[in-house]
Amino acid sequence: MTERTGEQPPTPAGAPEAPTGTGAVAAVTMAVTAAGRTPTIRAEVRDDGTGELTVDGVVQQVRAGSLAEAGAAVTARIAELAAASGHALPAEIRDSDGLWSLLIHPDGTVDEAPRVGLETEGVRVPGSAAAPSRPGAGAPATSTASGRAGSSPAATASASATSAATAAQAAPVAPAATAPSAGTAGGAGTGRREAPPVSGSLALPTLDDLLATRHPAVDGPAEEGWRGTVRRLTGGRWAPHPGPAERRRRGEVASVRRSLDGPRTIVVLNPKGGAHKTTATMLLAATFGLQRGGYTLAWDNNETRGTLGWRSSHADHTRTAVDLLHALPSLTARGTVRIGDLDQFVRTQPTEQFDVLASDEDAASAALFDARSFSELHSILSRFYRVLVVDTGNNMRASNWQAAIDVADQLVIVSTIREDTAQSAAWAIDALRATGHDEAVRRAVTVLSAPDAKVDKELRNRLRAHFGALTRDVVDVPHDPALVAGGPIRFDELHPRTRDAWLHVTSVVAEGL
Structure with a gap:
């Protein structure tokens, strides 16, 4: 990872000096932390192994052999900054599929970032509806909003979908349909469906049916690239879906x-x-x-x-x-x-x-x-x-x-x-x-x-x-x-x-x- 230092704000009086060799990014991180606020950390990694790490406007260039290596380098660098700051740091990582919000600890472990306020800004949060990662999480959305809520059709659609989902959850659930009584011919006019007849000839599931329900090879969490790297770093706690390139390769x-x-x-x-x-x-x-x-x-x-x-x-x-x-x-x-x-x-x-x-x-x-x-x-x-x-x-x-x-x-x-x-x-x-x-x-x-x-x-x-x-x-x-x-x-x-x-x-x- 090579460093490109742009203009950086003056270090506040009394702020501790940055550790030797950590460069401008570390200096800014320490200065901001000493001033009582959390630095804004953003990174972008690309399929060709290049990218940038930006801390409060100070940029470090990333050059690695692959997207996975670039992601690992960014994570390691943020972990170093977290160690110098003495606490975990939130970071937004962008790749070809969108923006991911993470919390990176001094020891290099990665967790989900707090969800508060993130969904409304189109940030993909591990475990949210846009990127389910745990049992019981919602299904993956077909598209994700970018930018602030209401600023684009995608954001509006996302908000509408969220409202609809909330309304659906609040709606009362109708009781299950029951078989018609003997005095109701076929249940006509009752609005209830007739239960299917139980017959000895009804086909029961076999081993072939069980095997057919297995997920195809294209499913499953990411194994490659930035997503695969973060999945391994989190020990599987965050298991994002594979990106388009990995899904395409799996299909091929x-x-x-x-x-x-x-x-x-x-x-x-x-x-x-x-x-x-x-x-x-x-x-x-x-x-x-x-x-x-x-x-x-x-x-x-x-x-x-x-x-x-x-x-x-x-x-x-x-x-x-x-x-x-x-x-x-x-x-x-x-x-x-x-x-x-x-x-x-x-x-x-x-x-x-x-x-x-x-x-x-x-x-x-x-x-x-x-x-x-x-x-x-x-x-x-x-x-x-x-x-x-x-x-x-x-x-x-x-x-x-x-x-x-x-x-x-x-x-x-x-x-x-x-x-x-x-x-x-x-x-x-x-x-x-x-x-x-x-x-x-x-x-x-x-x-x-x-x-x-x-x-x-x-x-x-x-x-x-x-x-x-x-x-x-x-x-x-x-x-x-x-x-x-x-x-x-x-x-x-x-x-x-x-x-x-x-x-x-x-x-x-x-x-x-």
């Missing part, structure tokens, strides 16, 4: 993890080299593998030599799809192929929980991988992998390329935001539609990769419009320097923004499976 994870009724094949294509086919194949497989716990294969279906093996972690062997094809007769001679038999041909990516089947890497080899070769391997591999992500070559007329298209459950058309790779992708779509694959194109997903940190926005908009009219969805992924060198792709070395983008891509792809 649930989409990737959805149950499949059989193995699925995803084919990644663009007939031009350098279009990020291999990168997309690796990152799709990594995301599926991490979220589904394995059983994912990235397969280089190049008729001669591809680069998927080069972009993967090295194994203790160099065998490829051609070697597996040649070994099939001996592997099937005993009547069955086991998953362990494949270990000597695939290259396990241990940290991402997927396997890689490389294409032929022998420079002296004259072997060609054709449609029959692809079909034989696909039949075997589909027995052991739930998701197969197939990297295609650059020759659309190759029989193995066409065989992959024929078995694809989902096409992923990739391009960088460049004229040449985009034209190649558009030409591939035209060719697919001309050869009877219209429906596969309509269900396809287009991924546009930024080739550099600076993107041609006009070209990106043109490409989004063109491919958006042809395919189910168009998704952008950012440039990441970690992918530029061309060596093995380390998923954990990618920028969090890149990992989030590929989680989104994978969730969109999964929706088509």
Whole structure:
């Protein structure tokens, strides 16, 4: 946390000197405390890890690696100020979802701030109707007011809702409806509902019904970011709901993890080299593998030599799809192929929980991988992998390329935001539609990769419009320097923004499976 000192009020006479090294913020805090009032402490933290801590107009800049780290730094700093002051200090913390009112103690613990006067100012108070945190608290509001009551439509709506809720609580509760008496036919004219008949055939709840009432994965308190940090700091006493970014990620994870009724094949294509086919194949497989716990294969279906093996972690062997094809007769001679038999041909990516089947890497080899070769391997591999992500070559007329298209459950058309790779992708779509694959194109997903940190926005908009009219969805992924060198792709070395983008891509792809 770095300090930016603006104009600060003069220290009142007789005020104790600020402790050495605490800076202008600490000095102001001590001066205000000595003057008999509580300092006004506000902070803001952002998703990129930056923010500000302001104490009576004196600002400290916050620079951290993430929103969670920024929140922890702000909390720790306020705790230091509280320790210097000798008592807990109230603070208002703003993030992307609104304003949160907290009471931070000298030992770093965090409690709810007093509620008096806060709801009318649109401040989110832990445990209030805007942010329930304890059993019996009200349901979360769909929107929260900002600013003072009556200053905006949101505040007016909030006040109206509060009045309505109060009136509803004060209204008398009607007695429960009873079954009609024998002298009242069906209870007509009584205004009372007839109780449902009790029958031996009435369906009773089962275990499946009980399991169906569990909250979905997107529910539950925050685990990430500022909210997750404060939940941990309070020991769970305050358990705020996750913010929009975390809720979105949870929904995307649930989409990737959805149950499949059989193995699925995803084919990644663009007939031009350098279009990020291999990168997309690796990152799709990594995301599926991490979220589904394995059983994912990235397969280089190049008729001669591809680069998927080069972009993967090295194994203790160099065998490829051609070697597996040649070994099939001996592997099937005993009547069955086991998953362990494949270990000597695939290259396990241990940290991402997927396997890689490389294409032929022998420079002296004259072997060609054709449609029959692809079909034989696909039949075997589909027995052991739930998701197969197939990297295609650059020759659309190759029989193995066409065989992959024929078995694809989902096409992923990739391009960088460049004229040449985009034209190649558009030409591939035209060719697919001309050869009877219209429906596969309509269900396809287009991924546009930024080739550099600076993107041609006009070209990106043109490409989004063109491919958006042809395919189910168009998704952008950012440039990441970690992918530029061309060596093995380390998923954990990618920028969090890149990992989030590929989680989104994978969730969109999964929706088509």
